[in-house]
Amino acid sequence: MRGTVDGFTHGPAILALAFLVACLGAAVGLRCAIRPSRTARTGRPRETRTGGPRTTRTGRPSGTVRLLLGALSVGFGIWIMHHVAITGFTVVEAPLSRDRPHVLIGLVVVVVMAGVGLFVVGYRGATRMALITGGALTGLGIASTHYLGMAGIRFQGHFTYETPLVVLSVLIAATAATAALRAALSTRTLLSGLGAGVMMALAVTGMHYTGMAALGVQLQPGAPAVVSADPPAD
Secondary structure, X not given: OEOOEEXXXXXXXXXXXXXXXXXXXXXXXXXXXXXXXXXXXXXXOOEEOOOXXXXXOOOOEOHHHHHHHXXXXXXXXXXXXXXXXXXXXXXXXXXXXXXXXHHHHHHHHHXXXXXXXXXXXXXXXXXXXXXXXXXXXXXHHHHHHHHHHHHOEEOOEEEEEOHHXXXXXXXXXXXXXXXXXXXXXXXXXXXXXXXXXXXXHHHHHHHHHHHHHOEEEEEOOOOOOOOOOOOEOO
């Protein structure tokens, strides 16, 4: 038996909020991670040990520290965006709950993959291979946290996916993430940094809603009710 899916239970406000969260997380993270890496490649300023976190001689955190902060910001923005957007998702015929391990694994995966993608682009520069590699890794991180989050939703049934739309969702994430990284490398002002954040938010939201469009629900009315200590997904 097929279930009835509603991806916009709370209207467009959730979509706008999810986009804003992803945009802010990406804008802060990209500005943190990418800008200092350009400085590191020129060899100025040099890093020095002060007994605490590694800093430059100007007193600013080193490229490594800022890369970590950037990965956390981008990763958390992507992860929170997914869970904000999913509050608008319901299956009309069945209550939903979340499996906490899948939720946490999704966070770890996206932070690590976004960090690797930022590292590749930040330290290799705007070469074609670096951008493709960094964008692909970041896009896969976006897709991974989405599909891990969906795999953690529990109800009396299971999800099905249309493979072409799943592939398209990953391509959207990777392409827009690559564009965002490229824009971040040429950032000179706060406004242009926000532009890179908008591109990354497009990658996240575009991937999310394309992935949701690929979704189908098969209900199992005779299955025992799902019991979870976590709050309902809707």
